[in-house]
Amino acid sequence: MFNAADYSDLLHQLETFFAQSTPSHPVSQPLDPAQLRDRLPLNLPAEGKPLADLKIETAAYLHHAVKTAHPSYFNQLWGGVNGACLMGELLTSATNTSMYTYEVAPVATLIEQALITKLGELIGFTHPDGQFTTGGSNGNLMAMAIARHRAMPTLKQDGMLNAPPLIAFVSADSHYSFAKAAHLLGLGTNQLWAVPTDAQGKLNVAELESLITKAHSLGAQPFFVAGTAGTTVRGAYDPLTEIAAVAQREGLWFHVDGAWGASVLLSPKHRELMRGVELADSVVWDAHKMMGMTLMCSVLLVKQRGQLLNTFSTQGTDYIFHADESEPVDLGPSTMHCGRRVDAVKLWLAWHHLGDRGWAALINHYFELAAYAECLIRNQPYLELVTPRESLNLCFRVLPQSPDQDANQLTLRVRQVLLQKGLAMVNYARIGKHIIFRLVICNNQTQCTDLDRLFEQIGAIAHHLQAEFPQEKT
Numbered sequence: 001m002f003n004a005a006d007y008s009d010l011l012h013q014l015e016t017f018f019a020q021s022t023p024s025h026p027v028s029q030p031l032d033p034a035q036l037r038d039r040l041p042l043n044l045p046a047e048g049k050p051l052a053d054l055k056i057e058t059a060a061y062l063h064h065a066v067k068t069a070h071p072s073y074f075n076q077l078w079g080g081v082n083g084a085c086l087m088g089e090l091l092t093s094a095t096n097t098s099m100y101t102y103e104v105a106p107v108a109t110l111i112e113q114a115l116i117t118k119l120g121e122l123i124g125f126t127h128p129d130g131q132f133t134t135g136g137s138n139g140n141l142m143a144m145a146i147a148r149h150r151a152m153p154t155l156k157q158d159g160m161l162n163a164p165p166l167i168a169f170v171s172a173d174s175h176y177s178f179a180k181a182a183h184l185l186g187l188g189t190n191q192l193w194a195v196p197t198d199a200q201g202k203l204n205v206a207e208l209e210s211l212i213t214k215a216h217s218l219g220a221q222p223f224f225v226a227g228t229a230g231t232t233v234r235g236a237y238d239p240l241t242e243i244a245a246v247a248q249r250e251g252l253w254f255h256v257d258g259a260w261g262a263s264v265l266l267s268p269k270h271r272e273l274m275r276g277v278e279l280a281d282s283v284v285w286d287a288h289k290m291m292g293m294t295l296m297c298s299v300l301l302v303k304q305r306g307q308l309l310n311t312f313s314t315q316g317t318d319y320i321f322h323a324d325e326s327e328p329v330d331l332g333p334s335t336m337h338c339g340r341r342v343d344a345v346k347l348w349l350a351w352h353h354l355g356d357r358g359w360a361a362l363i364n365h366y367f368e369l370a371a372y373a374e375c376l377i378r379n380q381p382y383l384e385l386v387t388p389r390e391s392l393n394l395c396f397r398v399l400p401q402s403p404d405q406d407a408n409q410l411t412l413r414v415r416q417v418l419l420q421k422g423l424a425m426v427n428y429a430r431i432g433k434h435i436i437f438r439l440v441i442c443n444n445q446t447q448c449t450d451l452d453r454l455f456e457q458i459g460a461i462a463h464h465l466q467a468e469f470p471q472e473k474t
Helices: 005-019 033-039 052-066 082-097 106-121 135-152 175-184 205-217 242-249 262-264 305-312 344-378 407-420 448-468
Strands: 129-133 166-171 192-195 221-228 253-258 282-286 298-302 382-386 393-400 424-432 434-440
Touching: 005 052, 005 407, 033 052, 033 129, 052 192, 082 344, 106 129, 106 262, 106 282, 106 344, 106 448, 129 135, 129 305, 135 166, 135 175, 135 253, 135 298, 135 305, 166 175, 166 205, 175 192, 175 221, 205 242, 221 242, 253 262, 253 344, 262 282, 298 424, 344 382, 344 393, 344 448, 393 407, 407 424, 407 434, 407 448
Parallel strands: 166 192, 166 221, 221 253, 253 282
Antiparallel strands: 129 298, 282 298, 382 393, 393 434, 424 434
């Protein structure tokens, strides 16, 4: 059934893959889809072959894969590699179970419950409830569903027929998953109201209060407000304490999308950024981001026990859920999923590997790197920090030497050269009229020398582009 020798070739290939995730090798070798199709064995055969012969296919996959553990990978809100996490992935794939019942996942169920308790305590929830989910987007959807159920307890049976419009409030810089949630939950995206932000990209509480008053004047029912702890582009933290006060006064469900930024709670030095999170009704926390777990590893935490079960329980499940309801150990009835993969074990193993102090050291290290990168940006006359750095996101652009050249085009072209040459992967975004690099620090392989090299490359590329390809200002 299982012979370790069958996997030796793959393990050696993986060892080489990670050995080549270093500055002397490219982060990626970009190809357009047509070129890549020609290089991959995509045609599925009629006859199979032994495991040992699959090394051709695995080699092709690894050869063209982006090296997300490369120290110059800064492209997304995740990166790096954690050995204990990889062990957890192998363990859960090999044991192959689902998280719906204790009967088929006894160890994983208790591990998930222990992690829910630990993460909830870090937030400040006394008796937390929660679920690992398929990602932060899914957690935001579930949180909005819980809030909708609390606002309209008969909705599960009656739907939204004859109900007043339910209004949800989110920051103008919130994640797009809230719009998807409003659509999928039948609220309609017009009932998701974006609250303007201040100059730092934080939700403006006075504007929130004005919009709530407006909703009431229109005969609508405000029911939900979300604060963001670490916005996707700027890395800004909304004023959670002030939002909580408004939510409590108005009877709104207060959710915190901490998918990116909640992990600062692991650091006594930086947890102040999450001040007020203990006042939330629910929190999303992605361990696959700042904590470096493999995708996916995301948690929805709820302050009051029973809210998940009340919202997501349904009839016709007795074929699978047999436990005595007086002691609900099965996690399945309290989620919108049926089958669900085991994501808790890798985080559990990583926690045993790092411990509380190890997590704190990791987060502190990231903030030190971010501060170092900020100094490098400020010390270069051809770079401009477009928005103040609050956490681990650095938003900057490349300034041309001549006022006749366009900074947006230059920034994009520098980024494209970095990508095409495999030197680094750094994403870009738009803040106002400016196209900017969004440099994210969350890769445990990155060191100061890697940042030095990145900015040297940016400077050299920018100089070359301006000398060889003068641009007219648009």
